[in-house]
Amino acid sequence: MADILVYAEVGSDGSADTTALELLTKARELGSVDAVALGPGASSIAEKLGEHGAGKVFVNDDDVFADYVAQPAAEALAQLVQQEQPQLVLFATNYESRDVAGRLSAKLGATLMSNATGLVDLDTAQTAIFGGSTIVDVKLEGSPKIVLVRPKSFVPEPSGGSASVEQLSVEISDDLKKAKRIERHEEAASGPRLDQAAVVISGGRGLQEPDNFKLLDELADAIGGAAVGATRAVVDAGWVPYSYQIGQTGITVKPGVYLAFGISGATQHIVGMKGSKRIIAVNKDEEAPIFQLADLGVVGDALKVLPQLIEEVKSRKG
Amino acid sequence: MNIAVCVKHIPDPNVPPEMDGKRLKRQGVQGVLDPGDEYGVEAALQLKEAQGGEVTLVSMGPSQAAEAIRRGLSMGADKGVLVTDDALAGADALVTARVLAAAIKRSGFDLVIAGVESTDGYTGTLPSTLAELLGVPGLTTTRKVVSCDGSTITVERQTADGYHVVECPLPALISVTGSVNEPRYASFKGIMAAKKKPLETLSLSDLGLDSDGVAIKQEVAELSKAEERKAGEIIEDDGAAAKRIADFLQEAKVI
Numbered sequence: 001m002a003d004i005l006v007y008a009e010v011g012s013d014g015s016a017d018t019t020a021l022e023l024l025t026k027a028r029e030l031g032s033v034d035a036v037a038l039g040p041g042a043s044s045i046a047e048k049l050g051e052h053g054a055g056k057v058f059v060n061d062d063d064v065f066a067d068y069v070a071q072p073a074a075e076a077l078a079q080l081v082q083q084e085q086p087q088l089v090l091f092a093t094n095y096e097s098r099d100v101a102g103r104l105s106a107k108l109g110a111t112l113m114s115n116a117t118g119l120v121d122l123d124t125a126q127t128a129i130f131g132g133s134t135i136v137d138v139k140l141e142g143s144p145k146i147v148l149v150r151p152k153s154f155v156p157e158p159s160g161g162s163a164s165v166e167q168l169s170v171e172i173s174d175d176l177k178k179a180k181r182i183e184r185h186e187e188a189a190s191g192p193r194l195d196q197a198a199v200v201i202s203g204g205r206g207l208q209e210p211d212n213f214k215l216l217d218e219l220a221d222a223i224g225g226a227a228v229g230a231t232r233a234v235v236d237a238g239w240v241p242y243s244y245q246i247g248q249t250g251i252t253v254k255p256g257v258y259l260a261f262g263i264s265g266a267t268q269h270i271v272g273m274k275g276s277k278r279i280i281a282v283n284k285d286e287e288a289p290i291f292q293l294a295d296l297g298v299v300g301d302a303l304k305v306l307p308q309l310i311e312e313v314k315s316r317k318g
Numbered sequence: 319m320n321i322a323v324c325v326k327h328i329p330d331p332n333v334p335p336e337m338d339g340k341r342l343k344r345q346g347v348q349g350v351l352d353p354g355d356e357y358g359v360e361a362a363l364q365l366k367e368a369q370g371g372e373v374t375l376v377s378m379g380p381s382q383a384a385e386a387i388r389r390g391l392s393m394g395a396d397k398g399v400l401v402t403d404d405a406l407a408g409a410d411a412l413v414t415a416r417v418l419a420a421a422i423k424r425s426g427f428d429l430v431i432a433g434v435e436s437t438d439g440y441t442g443t444l445p446s447t448l449a450e451l452l453g454v455p456g457l458t459t460t461r462k463v464v465s466c467d468g469s470t471i472t473v474e475r476q477t478a479d480g481y482h483v484v485e486c487p488l489p490a491l492i493s494v495t496g497s498v499n500e501p502r503y504a505s506f507k508g509i510m511a512a513k514k515k516p517l518e519t520l521s522l523s524d525l526g527l528d529s530d531g532v533a534i535k536q537e538v539a540e541l542s543k544a545e546e547r548k549a550g551e552i553i554e555d556d557g558a559a560a561k562r563i564a565d566f567l568q569e570a571k572v573i
Contacts, residue, residue, distance in 0.1 A: 135544050141536065
């Protein structure tokens, strides 16, 4: 019976989702912590979860958790929470976990806070508003509390521990097997992963048309090891797939250098990249909010600067 | 097919937000229909046009939230329901979902449509909490409605690295992203017609909800300034900006 339960997703490559390791690292400062992993591959990530601070890992490898959206996982979690009585249940803020957490909140009558960027104690979580300029401490009541934490809010560190693994047995009724995944398609970006690249180059509406995104790919190639991202506006417009999206509802990046082309700097975008070490922004509008956080801001047309920059980088790299 | 669409009245996202004590200032702030909800209204109208039925907009908020419902009615929805009650100020996601669930159950539904998350709060769990309270499957983060024949709905569901095709029987809930369609503009005729469409205002007691069911279990304890990033060097592009950026990249040792 630990104070905190961390819901750990199994990544699409079968490894433990990095955010779960971040949550475990922080959670073990606040109290005792267990983890739960569901679906194919759950057992195989238990060791990693233990290394990051989980005392016990509850696992169930059943396909039902992957085949049907959210309902089986929420049911399993609700049963586990009733049995273990944690005070706090932690999730990553992402599409899949949000669904499970939202249903769990309804099942348990538990209050839920999303987009947390910090955890103060078992009752208090923090979030950032107004593009990250203001930190809000939110006090939560009742037990358990459900908190969803933004990826990369903490740095994962092994604790040197190891977990005991316990099979979680749960009966999933047919009533919960309705929203069925019948096809799976990947459309991941080529090149390095956005959340791991040392340099991220991203584009917004200021690039004017989808074809101009190729300039970002060319610059990424010229620099080498750079990843290409985008704002929600251009993802919604269908220019590039969702896997490019950086921001509140996309990926959070913290690269060494972030280059923003034709991005105004809506809050939605800023919260996903403001942790970057250095920021370069090119935008026509000198009033664009992105310039308030740029280390180097260029007031100008991204479509003029990009081809020149590609040539410049190529010639300097020889 | 009867479709309920959740809509939210939010402060105009193009106006910088202000605080009123520990809450977002809403009094006297220009409000709009959450742009993310226009996709939900459009999705409902397209389904109605294909199969007939009725589109009901459901919202919770102060009395001026009726403006957001009118906006959706002017796009073509049939009627609106607004739950407004002083006890709901500062409601958390669970309380909001309970209120919307009660309002939706009251009018009946085959399909509920919501935005993926609100543009002012971004909590993003309301659709799944609502689906659970209604006892129906949820196809969240829908980027395309593939088919809906009145008994089954099939959608493309956005995932972190691609999409899944997911189907479920009705009744169900879907939440839609900004990729799902291109919302129509309200025509002048639509705006005039909307003024005559039914818009019902309900209180908590009309919905039979007691104070326990809507007890708000979270509050802002403290606000503080985050460490600010300082703006650095700003230059006008006079043709030399590319060189300056390349210098910067060299200083950062990435080239």
